[in-house]
Amino acid sequence: QQQVKQSPQSLIVQKGGIPIINCAYENTAFDYFPWYQQFPGKGPALLIAIRPDVSEKKEGRFTISFNKSAKQFSLHIMDSQPGDSATYFCAATYGNKLVFGAGTILRVKS
């Protein structure tokens, strides 16, 4: 049973477009929601994260929107660039247990 559901599985956008990746969770014990970015052949790296008492967090071109009542959160990438092409994982944590979504493969076409 997947505790964090992520969609879509893959996404192709044109350069400058705004890809949106959505996630939903069930377990209300989760208390922190990071997003990780993974390039081919590399380990995942933290991109941005949000606490559940905040509805939106922005860092550069990356924005997380969080809806606690719906138990949903999403990642928006503004002005996407070919260098943003990677796999994106949403995640949820409680204690030091990190539970990942299934990942979204993003391709930004130039």
Next chain:
Amino acid sequence: DTAVSQTPKYLVTQMGNDKSIKCEQNLGHDTMYWYKQDSKKFLKIMFSYNNKELIINETVPNRFSPKSPDKAHLNLHINSLELGDSAVYFCASSQGLTGSSTDTQYFGPGTRLTVL
């Protein structure tokens, strides 16, 4: 200056063999982890060690045994390898001794294990 390093990067072996993957972190972190990433890229935690003590032990076959000689190292030993063990294994570390949710986990580059 590699923060979390793993060796080897690639490991190809026959079914039934025993193999080990080594992990070292130079970040001074107190907690280390092993994750498995399957062919569909799904990442799942296997183990977590906090200052050499096992904290998280997910439903993993007991053929997998983590060993932490000191807080900077967490090795993964796998006995009697099976075809289904083929995956990429990632080591990670985070700062807190108490395992705070907000501690960033830093991942190594991964070890691609192929069992023939």
